[in-house]
Amino acid sequence: MFRRQRELACQQAVELVTDYIEGYMSRADRRRFEAHLSSCPRCTAYLAQMRSTIQLTGRLRSEELPTEVMDELISLYSQWRAASS
Amino acid sequence: MGDSLPRSCLRTSGSGSGPPRPCGTRTSPISSCCSCQRLEPHLRDWHERGGFGNSHPPGQIAPRDFMFERQGTVVATCGLPSGGVCHRGERRGYVPYPSQVIESMTEGELRRTPTAPLTVSDHNSWIVRIAINRAHSIGRREGRVLPLSSAEAAVDPSRFDTHGLWITPPEYFVEDAEDRVVAGLLLERIRSSLDNLPESQRQVVTLRDVEGLDSKEVCRLLEISEANQRVLLHRGRSRLRQDLETKFGRVQ
Numbered sequence: 001m002f003r004r005q006r007e008l009a010c011q012q013a014v015e016l017v018t019d020y021i022e023g024y025m026s027r028a029d030r031r032r033f034e035a036h037l038s039s040c041p042r043c044t045a046y047l048a049q050m051r052s053t054i055q056l057t058g059r060l061r062s063e064e065l066p067t068e069v070m071d072e073l074i075s076l077y078s079q080w081r082a083a084s085s
Numbered sequence: 086m087g088d089s090l091p092r093s094c095l096r097t098s099g100s101g102s103g104p105p106r107p108c109g110t111r112t113s114p115i116s117s118c119c120s121c122q123r124l125e126p127h128l129r130d131w132h133e134r135g136g137f138g139n140s141h142p143p144g145q146i147a148p149r150d151f152m153f154e155r156q157g158t159v160v161a162t163c164g165l166p167s168g169g170v171c172h173r174g175e176r177r178g179y180v181p182y183p184s185q186v187i188e189s190m191t192e193g194e195l196r197r198t199p200t201a202p203l204t205v206s207d208h209n210s211w212i213v214r215i216a217i218n219r220a221h222s223i224g225r226r227e228g229r230v231l232p233l234s235s236a237e238a239a240v241d242p243s244r245f246d247t248h249g250l251w252i253t254p255p256e257y258f259v260e261d262a263e264d265r266v267v268a269g270l271l272l273e274r275i276r277s278s279l280d281n282l283p284e285s286q287r288q289v290v291t292l293r294d295v296e297g298l299d300s301k302e303v304c305r306l307l308e309i310s311e312a313n314q315r316v317l318l319h320r321g322r323s324r325l326r327q328d329l330e331t332k333f334g335r336v337q
Contacts, residue, residue, distance in 0.1 A: 009249025014239045018319035022300070042254040046240075049255055053326040056275050059268075059293040 008036040013043045041076050240325035256334030271329060278328035285309075286321030293318055 008016070013036050019025050020033050037044050243254040258271075279287060279295075285307075292303045304314050 009245070010251045011238075011240070011242065011245040011249035013324075015319070018241070018315065022318075024315060024316070042251045045257070046255045049258070049326050049330070050322060052172060053275070053322055053329060054294055056268075056271050056329075057279070057290065057322075057325060058297070059272055060276060060279070060295050 008032060010036075010040060010043050013037070013040070017047055019053070020047070021050065041080055208293040236322055239319065240327070256330050258329050258333035258335070271333065274329060274332050275325060278325050280320050281328075282324055286317050286324065289314055290321035290325070294322070 013033065016025070016029070016033055020030065025033065037047065240330045244251065246252050279290065282290065288307055289303055289309075292306060293300070298306070300311065300314055300318075303309075304311055307314070309317070
């Protein structure tokens with residue numbers, strides 16, 4: 001029973017996907033997460049979809065970004081510029 | 086081929102993805118070009134001194150002179166040593182931003198701009214690097230915390246039962262991502278989804294996953310804590326995945 005309580009639920013696992021992909025997890029948490037994946041094809045599929053989403057986002061080129069996004073980056077720069085002058 | 090030759094104004098009307106249509110106004114000296122008058126004095130001096138080569142191969146952009154173009158609209162022209170127009174009307178000169186950035190740059194920074202032809206991607210990275218360096222120079226505000234909604238979940242809670250197990254599992258949408266048509270549709274969707282993200286998530290996802298910066302750089306750039314960056318990245322990516330599933334997902 002104690003062991004079951006420490007197992008991850010799917011709802012918890014999906015919240016840890018980015019930490020797992022980014023390598024933010026401790027070794028113990030990583031083992032726990034991977035143990036969940038080994039018995040949960042649905043969360044495994046979810047993880048694969050997140051990886052695919054990141055890969056797809058990486059295919060966007062800066063010059064293809066929406067104007068609003070680029071405007072934000074420019075705005076960020078302008079703020080730094082103003083703050084440093 | 087010298088700076089004394091008359092130059093042609095490349096100012097275009099409207100904006101769009103196509104190449105700019107030169108207005109054809111011959112201008113000499115170049116400082117009389119209407120678009121140039123928008124420049125700050127130090128840039129105008131630099132502009133008037135400018136002489137740029139025009140031998141850059143397609144797909145590359147001449148150093149520095151790209152800086153005054155935005156979204157297909159030339160907001161300022163500079164350095165046309167041949168006085169010609171056609172070679173400047175090609176796709177190679179475009180980057181989607183940074184005229185405002187460049188107009189605010191110091192002459193010293195302009196002098197340090199890359200001197201070899203660079204790809205658009207190279208230039209974008211360069212702009213981001215400048216921004217990061219600026220962030221360094223004004224110091225970091227460590228530990229700045231953005232307000233985050235604690236209610237936002239990566240996946241709609243109604244898709245799980247009371248034990249947290251999937252009721253409505255993720256639907257497949259990416260097995261054909263290598264198919265060019267499907268990949269194109271997915272990319273188009275990603276682009277619009279990114280646009281619809283909350284601002285802070287959009288900034289983090291763009292810098293991390295499009296620009297390829299690492300987490301430390303993003304934290305410095307946005308002046309947010311590492312924990313904030315992780316949460317924003319997670320939520321942004323989760324929303325993008327969800328959007329793709331909503332649009333393309335199908336139960337297997």
